[in-house]
Amino acid sequence: MKKLVIGGLCASLIAGLSACSDNKTDVNAATDTVKTATAAAVEKALTSGISFDNIDESVRPQDDFYMYVNGAWMKTAEIPGDRTNIGAFYDLREKARDDVKAIIEEVAAMKDLADGSDEQKVADLYRAFMDVETLNKLGIKPIQGELDKINAIANKTDLVKYFAHSQMKGMGTPMGFYIDVDAKNSSRYAPHIWQYGLSLPEKDFYFNDSERHVGIRAAYLAHIEKMFDLAGFKDGKASANTIMTLETAIAEQHWDLVETRDSTKTYNLYQVKDLATLAPDIDWTAYLTTLGSEKQTDIIINQPSFIQGMNDIVKTTDLATWKAYLSWQLLTHTANNLTEALDAENFEFFSKTLNGQAEQEPRWKRGVATVSATLGEVVGKVYVKRHFVPEAKERMSDLVENLRGAYGSSIDSLDWMSAETKVAAKDKLAKFNPKIGYPNKWADYSKLTIKSDDLVGNAMRAGEVEHAKSLAKLGTPIDKDEWHMTPQTVNAYYNPTMNEIVFPAAILQPPFFSLEADDAVNYGGIGAVIGHEMGHGFDDQGAKFDGEGNMRDWWTESDLKAFTAKGNALITQYSGYQVYDDLNVNGELTLGENIGDLSGVTIAYKAYKMSLDGKEAPVIDGLTGDQRFFMGFTQIWRVKMKEEAMRNRVATDPHSPGHFRALGALSNMPEFYEAYGLKEGDKMYLAPEKRVKIW
Incomplete structure (x- = not known):
């Protein structure tokens, strides 16, 4: 379900783990105490960290640096x-x-595990x-018990009760209920409702008349029919058309993905007593009571x-x-856990059909994913x-x-920000909490309870x-220790209502980070990731x-106007990148990530240069420090990526494709121009x- 976490990069087993860094670091003090790790690193004869076998010398770096490095x-x-x-x-x-597989299989091979222990749960799942x-x-x-509950629905009050019941079970529902920090009062948790209920990737898949989308809708209808037939349900073909019609009606009410990433538009605080005015034919008392939130007096309606x-x-x-529809939602959400x-x-x-994957993953891979999704931090301790x-x-x-x-x-x-706004920006920066x-x-x-x-x-x-x-979070203090990713997740994120930047253990490996690599490549890799997540604290949302x-206006009017203009320029730049002949990057959808x-690569470069403490970076493997960084x-x-998957990604993912994540950022950096001698006429030149x- 939707959480207000933005900016993710697309076992009785351990005790005594050390704490995260303090989150009250003074920015000026940090500037004054910048580390000089590079000098010590050189003494260890560290490697460049560059994958030379991937380089395509036939491509001029000035024309397409991504293809030069990776071609x-x-x-x-x-x-x-x-x-x-x-x-x-x-x-x-x-x-x-x-x-993680090695960890899980070791536990699964154990015998006589204590019932209710973490090990028993991992093994039996x-x-x-x-x-x-x-x-x-x-x-x-x-799923027969749930099907019986669906068939027993006798009126519209029963219907909305089942929406809530299905939500609690983790199944499909048209309205997604979740608890998260209140964006305008970050000292409390609040309930939220988010649009939900579609099986295709997003609303455009129900309305786009391109040949590809028409084919996907036809395949989806055939898929529902076949699933109903395999499950022994009656009237598969008629049901497929019924379900498609209802999903299309729901999709018509959905906000598009550009709207849904707008933090201002999606914050709408309602008194529960006023929900009857917003939607009088939904029995809100029955819905919230079934969810266990009947005592809540207010709720945030995102759309x-x-x-x-x-x-x-x-x-x-x-x-x-x-x-x-509900029978279908139940069936499609449980299909991976039913028959072959x-x-x-x-x-x-x-x-x-949707993503172009030719073969299904080996079952063990999906089993590992299931355990990680369900018992992630149990496995994470050992990882x-x-x-x-x-x-x-x-x-x-x-x-x-x-x-x-x-x-x-x-x-x-x-030069574009006033002193007043700079004070607020640096206060926010000082309060970043790194995990x-x-x-x-x-x-x-x-x-x-887990059963085998x-x-x-x-x-x-x-x-x-x-x-x-x-x-249970409602009415309790904010849990600053909670993570929204497991340690074995290769990703990172920024959470605006916590003002935290989070880097799971699994991403801290080559090519992002290496204890054996020179600082230049670490700053270019994980340093840019760190800067990226910090940058989300200062992106358009x-x-x-x-x-x-707290979501509040801390900008002067002129500063906000200048900031918006810079964002609009990025929208124009990225919208011009062509993924396929008929498909460009969506500059509005990807603005925050861009x-x-x-910001990430710009600040990482600045930090790298500061780490040199005025000294020249060594030449390693024939490359200067700046070249290794970029x-x-x-x-x-x-x-x-498979074309089908890429097309879906461009339609739904707020991240630009990797090719343009590299070209787009570097094309804006004068330091990159200097390192590689870019000049007017080169394809990357702006x-x-x-x-x-x-x-």
């Missing part, structure tokens, strides 16, 4: 049949999954997923017009149609112990503080436990939040007046 790899790399993409991020995720023979024997029996539209759909749609036939058909449409050394956390802490210092210095030097590697406090799974012969039940019980944990995580990329940055975006510098 040889792009020509020869092949996407395995069970994947839709390969590259720096995705290959590291495969490595992390292999590492994995065994339940891998036991295909039992799943085939059970058929749809695991009010969607709820108004849902009111009319609830009012005018007969119960038989809703029952078909249902699982295979689910793959055929959602992975093969950290085995794969994350204390030295990496210490070096990362240094890098974070160096980037913080460089950011503060950059804010001081901005590195793993949580201080591990998640508690004691209330979750009840895979669907395990998933539903996990949904109920997570809902209860989330609901993050900049709406202050240092305490600001993050540009190559280190560019090689982390190396990716090759006239000085068109180059964007924000931070």
Whole structure:
């Protein structure tokens, strides 16, 4: 379900883990104490950290630096049949999954595990997923109880009660309920409702008349029919048309993805008593009581017009149609945990047709993913112990503080921002809370029951436990120790209402970060990632939040106008990047991430230069420090993706494709021009007046 977390980069087992860095670092002090790790690194004869085999010397770096750095790899790399993409991020995720597999299989091989222990839960969840023979024997029996509940719906009050019930079980529902920090009062949690209920990737898939989208809709109808037939449901073809019609009506009420990333538009605080005015035909008392939130007096409605539209759909749609839709939502959300036939058909449409994946992943991979999604921090404890050394956390802490210092210095030097706004910006920067590697406090799974012969039940019980944990936050202090990613996740994120930047252990590996690599490539890699997440604190949405995580206007009018103009220039630049002949990057959708990329590499470069303490960087493997920095940055975006998956990504992902994440940012950096001698006439050249510098 939707959480207000933006800016993600697309076992009784351990005790005594060290704490994260303090979050009250003074920016000026950080600037004054910038580390000089490079000099010590040179003495160790560190490697350049550059993947020379990937370089394509036939490409001029001034024309396409991404293809120069990664082109040889792009020509020869092949996407395995069970994947839709390969590259720096995705290959590291495969490595992390292999590492987690070893942990899970060791636990699964154990005998006589204490009932209710973390080890028992990991072992039995994995065994339940891998036991295909039992799943085939059970058929749809695991969801029969829910089907009976759906068939027993007698009126519209029962209907909205089931919406809430399905939400708690982690199944499909048209309205998504969740608990998160109140964006305008970051000292409290608040309930939210977010638009939901579609099976295709986003609303445009229901209305776009291109040949591809028309084909996808036809395939989706055939898929629903086949799934109904495999499950033994009646009237598969008629039901498919009924479901498609209802989903299309719901999709028509959805906001598009550009609107939904607007923090201002999606903050709409309502008194619960006024919901009857917004949507009088939805029984809000029944809905909130079923969710366990009946005592709440206010609620944030992220898309009010969607709820108004849902009111009319609830009012005018007969119960038989809703029952078909809810039966489908139940079936499609549980298909991976049912029979081989249902699982295979689910793959055929959602992975093969939609994303071009030729073969289904080996079952163990999906089993590992299931355990990580359900018991992530149980496995994460062991993962950290085995794969994350204390030295990496210490070096990362240094890098974070160096980037913080460089950011503060950059804010001081901005010529477009007033002194008043600079004070607020530096206050926010000083209050960034970095989290590195793993949580201080591990998640508690004691209330979750896992059985080795009840895979669907395990998933539903996990949904109920997570809902209860989330609901229990209401009225309690904000949990500053909570993480929204596991340590074994290859990613990072910025959370505006917590003003925190978070870097799980698994991303702190080559090519992003290496204890053996020279500082230039680490600053270009993980340094740019750190800067990217910091940059989200000051992107077009993050900049709406202050240092305490409250959404408020801390900008002068003239500064905001200048900031918006710079964002508009980036929208224009990225909208001009052509992914395919008929498809360009969506500059509006990707604006926040593009600001993050540009800010990240700009500040990482500044921090790298400061770390040299006035000394010249050594030449390593024939490359200057600046050249290694820019190559280190560019090689982390190396990716090759199936066309179907790329087209879906461009339609739905707020990140630009990797190729343009590199070109777009570097084309705006004068330091890159100097390092590689870019001049007018080179394909990456932008006239000085068109180059964007924000931070």
